[in-house]
Amino acid sequence: MMRVAWVTGAGKGIGAVIAREIAKREIRVAVSARTVADIENVANEICDNGGKAFPVVCDVTQPDSITNAVTQIQEKFGAITILVNNAGVGGSHKFIGHDDALWHKILDTNLNSVYYVTKAVAPMMVQENWGRIINIASVSSKVGSKYTAAYTASKHGVLGLTRALAAEFISNNITVNAICPAYVDTPMTDATIANMHKRTKMSEADARAYLEKLSPQNRLITSEEVAHVALMLIDENARGITGQAINVDGGMVMF
Numbered sequence: 546m547m548r549v550a551w552v553t554g555a556g557k558g559i560g561a562v563i564a565r566e567i568a569k570r571e572i573r574v575a576v577s578a579r580t581v582a583d584i585e586n587v588a589n590e591i592c593d594n595g596g597k598a599f600p601v602v603c604d605v606t607q608p609d610s611i612t613n614a615v616t617q618i619q620e621k622f623g624a625i626t627i628l629v630n631n632a633g634v635g636g637s638h639k640f641i642g643h644d645d646a647l648w649h650k651i652l653d654t655n656l657n658s659v660y661y662v663t664k665a666v667a668p669m670m671v672q673e674n675w676g677r678i679i680n681i682a683s684v685s686s687k688v689g690s691k692y693t694a695a696y697t698a699s700k701h702g703v704l705g706l707t708r709a710l711a712a713e714f715i716s717n718n719i720t721v722n723a724i725c726p727a728y729v730d731t732p733m734t735d736a737t738i739a740n741m742h743k744r745t746k747m748s749e750a751d752a753r754a755y756l757e758k759l760s761p762q763n764r765l766i767t768s769e770e771v772a773h774v775a776l777m778l779i780d781e782n783a784r785g786i787t788g789q790a791i792n793v794d795g796g797m798v799m800f
């Protein structure tokens with residue numbers, strides 16, 4: 546039986562790498578994001594390498610867009626039984642005078658989207674009596690740092706939701722886990738570096754070095770490392786792993 550996976554935020558970075566790696570397992574993959582060109586590039590690359598992929602435009606903060614995406618994926622590939630909630634956004638601000646619009650943007654993209662997308666997909670997994678839900682969280686799901694109130698709150702929320710759903714779906718052969726990376730070498734981190742340069746006048750090279758030094762390994766995590774854990778969690782031999790938050794952080798958070 547060829548399974549069907551949906552990876553959100555799959556136009557670039559972690560999501561694109563996870564989609565490519567899942568496709569190598571002979572799993573049909575729906576890749577979604579808001580930018581058509583990005584997801585078409587990823588889907589075409591997968592197909593050119595012998596995999597099966599389908600690009601679908603989706604704004605994961607909008608329930609109607611999610612419903613439309615699910616309908617398209619089902620019509621193209623069938624029931625979705627592997628879900629990778631990867632779509633996310635960064636952002637920082639001092640709490641005093643925090644911009645409300647930034648708060649809502651981050652919570653909507655990082656947390657509410659996981660709720661909406663999982664709510665739309667979970668009934669298919671229950672019907673199939675099998676499923677894998679993987680939420681790309683963050684070390685910020687476990688620790689706090691200054692100027693990241695919205696991001697930290699959103700990622701703590703993802704971890705809480707992961708644990709609650711793992712308990713709720715345990716009798717349906719559905720596992721629900723979170724992967725918690727430190728800073729990953731992606732366009733999102735590039736944006737963080739650019740923001741640090743803008744706000745502190747630190748050079749971008751120094752800003753990157755600062756983020757690297759937050760890890761005991763003195764480096765950024767790669768998207769391939771995150772994808773490796775996702776592939777492990779999808780495997781049937783990982784059926785005993787659920788409700789977990791697995792760090793991929795070079796030892797940054799040791800608990």
